Amino acid sequence: MIRRANSWRDLGPGVDATSSFVAPPSPTWGGAYGPPDVPGDTKKDVGEQPIFTTKAHVFQIDSGTKKDWIPASKSSVSVSFYYDSARNTYRIISVDGSKAIVNSTITPNMTFTKTSQKFGQWSDPRANTVYGLGFSSELELTKFIDKFKEIKELTRQAAGLKQGEINGTVENHALSPQPNRQSLHQRTNSLSSIQQNDSGSLRERRNSFTHGGTNGLPANATTETQLKYENDRLKLALAQSSANAKKWEVELQTLKNNNARLTAALQESTANVEEWKKQLAAYKEESVRLKKRLLDQDKGGGDPLMVGQLTDQLERIRLDNHNKQEEIKRLTAQLQDLAVRDGQSSAVQLRIQSLEEENRTLSLRFQDTQRQLQESRSSRDQETRDLLRLQESLGSKITELYETHETIVATMRRESNS
Known part of the structure; x- marks a missing residue:
């Protein structure tokens, strides 16, 4: 059965209230729903060995309501992380029979959200959908979250290296505002400097009354x-x-x-x-x-x-x-x-x-x-x-x-x- 949430408060503490995709934390899987036809590469297209593999029930958000989960598999299937050496990207791929029900390229801005004890979700802006995974235990969910964070960090590092190669001189220009920040810091600390040097300047003013100035001036x-x-x-x-x-x-x-x-x-x-x-x-x-x-x-x-x-x-x-x-x-x-x-x-x-x-x-x-x-x-x-x-x-x-x-x-x- 498909469970409909009346409001975001019914979805559990792990769901962001500002997201346009809201879903129940633990939908019921294993029903009579068949997997939708999702275009994309299969594991053979990637041509690499999986980095990490686990078993989970796969869901997709209803594109019409954005609130209901649609089961993408009749039972638990393998969900794997792959490295695509041709495109230098990491993907999450899940295949049910001959159909790729999940083919999501991981980007540095992606976030995997744990919405209940055994269920989590992430949004794929390229596919314009939200995927949900239901695990058999909380331990399996925790392992998947840790691996997701690790892969996302690798993509962030790869993006940083690529950006550094394209804009090799950006760092030299980025250092130029530092004097302005330093002068701003000096202006902020001017009060304390005046207070520290106040006694010395007062003595100098008093001595100037009796000894006069230099350079022959009155x-x-x-x-x-x-x-x-x-x-x-x-x-x-x-x-x-x-x-x-x-x-x-x-x-x-x-x-x-x-x-x-x-x-x-x-x-x-x-x-x-x-x-x-x-x-x-x-x-x-x-x-x-x-x-x-x-x-x-x-x-x-x-x-x-x-x-x-x-x-x-x-x-x-x-x-x-x-x-x-x-x-x-x-x-x-x-x-x-x-x-x-x-x-x-x-x-x-x-x-x-x-x-x-x-x-x-x-x-x-x-x-x-x-x-x-x-x-x-x-x-x-x-x-x-x-x-x-x-x-x-x-x-x-x-x-x-x-x-x-x-x-x-x-x-x-x-x-x-x-």
Whole structure:
């Protein structure tokens, strides 16, 4: 029989909800379905010995509904991994009689998904279908999954080597963005560099007030230049710190919103779990009661119709019990995820507090630098006024000396003429 899934939640925890192909985790195989006519190579076409072979029931997804499994073999058949040396590819091939029911080329992007204890599936985009394999035991399924991963890694390595041969110079060009990443790292660490060198630069600024500058420049001019440089540098550091703080605040708010949303969902799920636990207890009691009635009916040779109804009801209760247990596991996983997110939110809060403290420290340094710059400008203005007064006094003295000189020269000329 073909089992139809009402929704992706009915398919088991191993099925991706976003996939367009959804199927039941363990379909019933061994029915009266014959294998479909699937074109493709047989084992003789490959011309190689199988790398790995196992026995499994083969299924294909219904191309119309994308939800139902269609058996491709009446019984378990051999499913093998082959290496095609002509095309340098790996394939999964299964042949039932003279028909190739599976001929799938493995690519690095393929994924084999375990959907139940003995069943798994993978999607083949080239064939535009999904294959399913039902194994006799979980151990056989695990072996197949391990071999699938190993072959997929080999295809990934082969694709990488081929890409490297085609684009031999790509690696040299790919290294060029590293200086940009390094400069970005240096800019990110600028705050810590300023904090480490702050004490030394402060001592240098204080010494410059008394010793003056180099290269024969006035001391006040050199000091003002240094203060302007420090002022600009602190402005840049303050802006970077503010931007980082805003970014962390936005991220913290996002985490808080996600945390609140997940907490609400968890509370709702917890309430549902409690309700389901009550229903589960009621189902268990009903199951025990029905089992007892069934035993009584068997002993008393009761009505076969009643026995069948009780058996169906018991099976439905068991199925509901299984679904509730799976839902409880899912909610437990969500609870653990919430705990991890809560820890991340705490770390972000600590980081924001640290950034705010650094921001306040930089603001104080900025104010101190502005005050020193103002004092330096006031001192320079006073010295300029003193120099102007001295220049005026010196000019008047020079004028007097010049007039005295002219008087002496005129007197000497008159005496020499007489």
